[in-house]
Amino acid sequence: MKAIMYAFFCFTFLITALPTSGHELAIDLTKNTVPITANFVGSELMLYGASDSGGDILVVVRGPNKDQIVRRKKKSAIIWVNDMEVTFLDAPSYYFLASTRPLDNFLSDDTAQREQIGYSALSLKVKGILHDDVIIETFQKALIRNKQKQGLYGEGPGLVSYKGKHLFRTRLRFPANVPVGDYNIDIYVFKDGKIINKETTVLPVQKKGIEAQVYNFAHQHALAYGIVAILIAALAGWLASVMFRKV
Amino acid sequence: MQIYLPIAEISVNIFLILGMGGAVGFLSGVFGVGGGFLMTPILIFIGIPPAVAVATEANQIVASSVSGVLAHWKRGNVDFKMGFALLFGGIIGSSLGVGLFSFLRDLGQLDLVIKLSYVVFLGIIGILMLIESINTSQQTKKNGRVKRHSHNWMHGLPFKTRFRRSRLYISALLPISIGLLVGLLAAIMGVGGGFIMVPAMIYLLGMPTVVVVGTSLFQIIFVTANVTVLQSVSTQTVDVVLALLLLIGGVIGAQIGVRVGVRLQGEQLRGLLALMVLGVCVKIGYDLVVTPVDLYSIGMAGY
Numbered sequence A: 001m002k003a004i005m006y007a008f009f010c011f012t013f014l015i016t017a018l019p020t021s022g023h024e025l026a027i028d029l030t031k032n033t034v035p036i037t038a039n040f041v042g043s044e045l046m047l048y049g050a051s052d053s054g055g056d057i058l059v060v061v062r063g064p065n066k067d068q069i070v071r072r073k074k075k076s077a078i079i080w081v082n083d084m085e086v087t088f089l090d091a092p093s094y095y096f097l098a099s100t101r102p103l104d105n106f107l108s109d110d111t112a113q114r115e116q117i118g119y120s121a122l123s124l125k126v127k128g129i130l131h132d133d134v135i136i137e138t139f140q141k142a143l144i145r146n147k148q149k150q151g152l153y154g155e156g157p158g159l160v161s162y163k164g165k166h167l168f169r170t171r172l173r174f175p176a177n178v179p180v181g182d183y184n185i186d187i188y189v190f191k192d193g194k195i196i197n198k199e200t201t202v203l204p205v206q207k208k209g210i211e212a213q214v215y216n217f218a219h220q221h222a223l224a225y226g227i228v229a230i231l232i233a234a235l236a237g238w239l240a241s242v243m244f245r246k247v
Numbered sequence B: 001m002q003i004y005l006p007i008a009e010i011s012v013n014i015f016l017i018l019g020m021g022g023a024v025g026f027l028s029g030v031f032g033v034g035g036g037f038l039m040t041p042i043l044i045f046i047g048i049p050p051a052v053a054v055a056t057e058a059n060q061i062v063a064s065s066v067s068g069v070l071a072h073w074k075r076g077n078v079d080f081k082m083g084f085a086l087l088f089g090g091i092i093g094s095s096l097g098v099g100l101f102s103f104l105r106d107l108g109q110l111d112l113v114i115k116l117s118y119v120v121f122l123g124i125i126g127i128l129m130l131i132e133s134i135n136t137s138q139q140t141k142k143n144g145r146v147k148r149h150s151h152n153w154m155h156g157l158p159f160k161t162r163f164r165r166s167r168l169y170i171s172a173l174l175p176i177s178i179g180l181l182v183g184l185l186a187a188i189m190g191v192g193g194g195f196i197m198v199p200a201m202i203y204l205l206g207m208p209t210v211v212v213v214g215t216s217l218f219q220i221i222f223v224t225a226n227v228t229v230l231q232s233v234s235t236q237t238v239d240v241v242l243a244l245l246l247l248i249g250g251v252i253g254a255q256i257g258v259r260v261g262v263r264l265q266g267e268q269l270r271g272l273l274a275l276m277v278l279g280v281c282v283k284i285g286y287d288l289v290v291t292p293v294d295l296y297s298i299g300m301a302g303y
Helices: A002-017 A109-115 A133-149 A210-220 A222-245 B014-031 B036-045 B050-074 B080-107 B110-137 B173-189 B194-205 B209-234 B240-261 B266-289
Strands: A025-029 A034-036 A043-051 A056-062 A065-076 A079-092 A095-099 A153-157 A161-163 A167-174 A181-191 A194-207 B002-004 B011-013 B160-163 B168-171 B296-299
Touching: A025 A181, A025 A194, A043 A056, A043 A181, A056 A167, A065 A133, A079 A133, A079 B110, A079 B266, A095 A167, A109 A194, A133 A153, A133 B296, A194 A210, A210 A222, A210 B240, A222 B050, A222 B209, A222 B240, B002 B014, B011 B014, B014 B036, B014 B050, B014 B240, B014 B266, B036 B050, B036 B110, B036 B173, B036 B266, B050 B080, B050 B110, B050 B173, B050 B209, B050 B240, B080 B110, B080 B160, B080 B173, B080 B209, B110 B173, B110 B194, B110 B266, B168 B173, B173 B194, B173 B209, B194 B209
Parallel strands: A034 A194, A095 A153
Antiparallel strands: A025 A043, A043 A167, A056 A095, A056 A181, A065 A079, A065 B296, A161 A167, A181 A194, B002 B011, B160 B168
């Protein structure tokens, strides 16, 4: 109910704020953070926007960049063993594209390369010794395939829909295994194959409450965390033997 | 009801975890085994990253061993001197194990080594248990006296020490090296190591069975505590929320198991446990042998 009210508010706000002429673009999200709390099972939010000149809309969501290791298994005797790995430096941990139509209807290769839109334009740097291009391409495809399987990479042509001539919206999904960090959301307006407008917004995905406290404690005071973990366990063990002795 | 685990960074069903803790706790109550060798593989099956499963299980074993050792201590069934000798080796072994753990993880071979260790040890233990249960249920009529220990090369080793509670006069190097090996395994496999320690104490050292379990539990507390702290510091993979859920289920399950266990026929049950151990062993082994759906995988950053 709250979300619907908020969505309604967004719409009315966007309508009233809509300028009369020029290439204007306004956007808003139904949530300004994605909090990871103890009952987090993934999250969904709506992105609303208004483009006074209409056009094709493309939304690009990029999670924080991290080094991603891709490993290949090979059969050795009778078992499968990792025998080769390629590390992609600063690859997006989350990557999602939503658009009004399939990308090749309005996006030229040049623009895709320049703005780094789409899987083929992800220019990923490889760490260490340079393997030949064919191998790297295979590994990059494997990275994308595995990320898609985890629900962290995705494409949604047709997921951005217009309501009327100017107002559009799309749904953004973040699965339970979503990496934490700041997410960059770029919204492009295309007309005649050209970008006529672009907006950027940042969406933080953060652990909140007890989740954040436990995680930070474990990482910032690792030794104390370990000792506390032992004390909790020892206390629980002792309590159990005391409690059940009297039964 | 789902709960998000802060260190494992996945969302799991809270009742599934409590139930698993309860079921494994029940078995450990019935059979008097630690249960780590069943719990760690099950955690990996449900999708907990192996590194988190191993480190967190070490933490849970601290709890179950503390609760177990108290009863043995009251009856005077803990040989502390022997325990400290085992522990001395255990601390060295488990520290080496945690180091090896980090090294293998960086190499990308950690999962493989964990799984291979499970296949080997579960296979051996399962088969031995099965043979033993078949033999005893066939009731050997020859009631020959089992010789507790005989003199061999082990008695020529230096640093001979008297372990009064165990009525032994043996080289301290023996318990230290057993402790070291078991500690190494405990760190890599996320187990207490009782299932290896107990037979080693009986058959290799020749300790009287009455002090074996208490002494083994006593040293397991400190070895797994050592693993918990070292893993917390070097890999940050101990998930206290997961450990707490497991131990709540485990403690309750173990208490029920103990009460049920005394009323049940031991040998058939032991045979059942052996089959279960072999089942887990076969499942892990099969996963290693069968062609993976995707030959490529993303290495867990940070694991």
